[in-house]
Amino acid sequence: MTLDFWFDFGSTYSYPAAMRIEQLAASRGVRISWRAFLLGAIFKSEGMNDSPFNIYPARGRYMWRDLERVCQSEGIPYRRPSQFPRNGLLAARIACWYSDASWLSEFVRAIFRANFQDDFDISDASVVARCLTALGQNAAEVLARAQSAESKLKLRAQTDEAARLGIFGAPFFMVGHEPFWGNDRLEQAISWYAEHTAQSILSPDVAR
Template identity: 40%
Template structure:
């Protein structure tokens, strides 16, 4: 079965928007989604990007980016509210996702994204994380406890290092075979790649 790797961090509103589309896109192409959490802030630090690129933009560009978020949400017909707590510390929710089998991750990922980018909940808070995971059908207390496990901490560190090795510069990013795409506005290319398309420079 074809696979699209979806690299994400809950801190990115653009990655949230992508998360609302990626499963349906993969289903249309008979593919599966591999959910690949990584720590976006750590990647930014390593590659020399401002920790919160939105805040580093000049005001006209920042206004456009914010308008773009709302336009994409409206285009796809999905709920979106810019979080009142931004940026968000997402270390714990990312570690929780790593403790869930890949085939079950979509449920937890979608629940956590909805909690943050729709319901404006604090997904750095232990009680919120436990509640969201439990409501999604997981053992919330166990997943929360796992975030303090050194083994799980190492897995997130290694996942972030892998993202750097693969050449990621932000989230969301998508990998189909050896083709890497960045941005929720590149989902068209992801879909084409799952059909076997290759850009001319990589033919």
């Protein structure tokens, strides 16, 4: 079993979750599956052409204040991006195509930091390339591969899967069929995983 971590690079609360999840998961022996998807496509299917934080200004104002508090209390550097939401399509294609790469989690954090610490435009290929190069990857090769037809299809299929699973926001965590929405629920998702994995070791019948 894995804890499926669904995230979108433009999503504000995905940022603290992405910065926290690997360390938390390791401390409890939880295996993460990194699942980039396009939240905008889900919003569109619900009839929204923008983030609800932009459509409903009171929600947006609150979210920015709350995000600032969350990052502060977690010790995560944060600067409000001058553009929201940023288009994370290119980075998401990379994260989806290379989801099992050893450098994937570092890449995810690098892109989130670019958006939410450095206020860089993560839709810009040169920004993404810089993140890859800093991780010792061949940026040109990775970018070409991520823009291939099969890579584009893979991210589209993964976003369709998110919709099928009932995912409507990010970050979202799935442990088996158990859904957890929001950075606030990360600890609970990890505990759920730990408890249910322990159970399946003790009584194999339950796991089936």
